[in-house]
Amino acid sequence: MELFNNGEEVAVKKLHQMLWIDDEQFKNELNNLMMVQHKNIVRLVGYCYHTSQIVVEYKGNHVSASVVERAICLEYVQGGSLDNQLSAEPCRLDWDTCYKIIKGICEGLHYLHNDDTPIYHLDLKPANILLDKDMAAKIADFGLSRLFYSKQTYMTQSQDIKGTRGYMPPEYINRQKISPKFDVFSLGVIIIQIMAGKEGYYSFPYSPQKEFIKNVRENWRTKEQATMSPHASEEVNTCIKIALKCVEDDRTRRPTIAQIVNELSNIGVAKVHPFSGRTS
CATH class of the missing domain: 3.30.200 (Phosphorylase Kinase; domain 1)
Known part of the structure; x- marks a missing residue:
C-alpha cells in the first residue's frame, strides 16, 4: 500500500x-x-x-x-479478499453480508459484460474478489482479462491454458472456447463455495440436486439460528439454484449475467418469466 x-x-x-x-x-x-x-x-x-x-x-x-x-x-481495499472468508464449511459471514457480496459480484460482472465491447475477466475466483470496509465486493486482478468487440464465442490460438483450475469451464479446458459463459461458470463456483463451503463445492456433483439445495437451505437456517426471514430464505434458495445453473457443463444451459441480475432483482416479486432454456 x-x-x-x-x-x-x-x-x-x-x-x-x-x-x-x-x-x-x-x-x-x-x-x-x-x-x-x-x-x-x-x-x-x-x-x-x-x-x-x-x-x-x-x-x-x-x-x-x-x-x-x-x-x-x-x-486500496481494506477488507482483504473473499478467499480469506471461505473454508471447508459455509462462509463464516452472516447471510445478509454473503448475499450483499454475491449480488455485488453479479452486478460488477454485468457491468463488464453489458457493453458493445464487453470485457471478460477470465480469472474470477475468491482471491480476486476484494471486500471494502463495508464488506462490499469489488472484482479485481484483470491480468488475464480480454476486451472483445462483440459477445460471440472466440477460440484462443494458444494451447497454453491460462487461468485457475477449478474455476475454468470445460469448453475452455477442452476446446479453448471463450465466451461470456466463461465468467458465468466461475461465478457459479464462487457462489457455491460461499454457500456450501469448499468441501461442499467438491461434493455437490455426487448429490442429487434437490437434496443438495435442501441441505444448503437447512444449513443456513441452522447457521442463522432459525431466525431467517422468509425473504432471506428465498434469497438462499434463489442463489443456490442460480449457482447450479451457472456450473452446467453445457454452456448453452448456463444463464447470462443479465438474466442472473434480473432473477436476483425479482426476489420477493411474483415471477412471470424466470430464466430458462438455452442461451448461447
Missing part, C-alpha cells in the same frame, strides 16, 4: 515481465480498464513503467539488454 500526495491510499502491484506485450498494447489495455467505473470493480488509478539497461551473458558473450518494469496502481 502506498500514499499519494493528496492523501489517497493506493495499492501498487508490480507485474511480471511480459515479453509478448509491447508498450502500445499494454497502454491500450490499461486505458480500456481505466474507463471501467463501477462500485463493484476495483478502480484503476494509473500505471507506470521503467526501462533500464542490464548486461547479461548470452552464448558466452556479455550483451546489453533492455528490461521493462511495469506496475499498476489500484484503489
